[in-house]
Amino acid sequence: MHKPVDVFNFNIPIFSEIGKKSFLLACGSMNHHNCMTVGWAGLGYLWRKPMVFIxxxxxxxxxxxxxxxxxxxxxxxxxxxxxxxxxxxxxSGREINKMNIPGLTVKEIAGQTIYYNEAHTAIICKKVYYDDLKAEHFLEKSFLNLYPSNDFHRIYYGEVLKILQNNP
Ligand SMILES: Cc1cc2nc3c(=O)[nH]c(=O)nc-3n(C[C@H](O)[C@H](O)[C@H](O)COP(=O)(O)O)c2cc1C
Known part of the structure; x- marks a missing residue:
């Protein structure tokens, strides 16, 4: 069962979880949600809040x-x-129903979002800001090779509201 842990003492090997592995970004309500695998993200501290960048x-x-x-x-x-x-x-959730993925149990934090019961760690966030990456802002031009279709990411800044862990 998940229990909330102290955000300021939360401890997982983050560069391993994000950089070597990947995780699921989930969004929506119990009856209308989707998820996708994510490999690029950041966790930090901004505007006096613990923050996630996705x-x-x-x-x-x-x-x-x-x-x-x-x-x-x-x-x-x-x-x-x-x-x-x-x-x-x-x-994509446009091709398969990601609301019913075998092996995943959806849980809802009412009025906020869903997360998965099987996750060892779930970070619940509130959107506070967004921005779009711009070609002209890349100082390292070789990274532009990652955007052959100019489909630059939108960055969402999420204030960390709660961190839930299984068997913390
Ligand atoms: C390891 C891995 C990491 C990924 N990281 C990202 C990411 O950070 N941002 C992104 O937009 N897509 C990322 N993707 C691609 C999406 O997960 C993929 O396009 C997915 O099918 C989108 O699902 P959706 O259309 O249901 O949202 C990643 C895919 C993999 C396999």
Whole structure:
């Protein structure tokens, strides 16, 4: 069962969880939500708040949810869930029903967002700011090779409201 942990003493190997592995970004309500695998993100401190930075390309189905809803969650899993992360990172919610993924149990924080019962850690966030990456702002021009279609990410800044962990 998930328990809330102290945000300021929360402890997971973050560059391993984000950089070497990946996680699920989920957004929406119990009856209308979607998720996708994410590999680029940041956690930090801004405007006197613990903050998450998440990068979503506009063609993602999840983008529509991120635009519509005020809250979202980051869901971190053990390696046993690699197949699910692979699925959610290669198939769109436009093609498969991501509200009913075998092996994932959806939980809702009423009025905010959903997260997954199987996640070892779920970070619940409230959108507070967004911005779009711009070609002319890239000082390292080689990174522009990652955007052959000019589909620059929208960055969502999410204030961390709660961190839930299984067996903390
Ligand atoms: C390991 C991995 C990391 C990914 N990271 C991101 C990311 O940070 N931002 C993004 O927009 N897409 C990312 N993607 C791509 C989306 O997960 C993928 O396009 C997904 O099918 C989108 O689903 P949706 O259309 O249901 O939103 C990643 C995919 C994988 C496999």
């Amino acid at each position: 990068y979503v390309r506009p063609q993602r189905y999840t983008y529509q949810f991120m635009e519509q809803y005020d809250y979202f969650s980051l869901n971190f899993f053990s390696d046993l869930f690699a197949d699910i992360l692979q699925l959610c990172g290669t198939k």
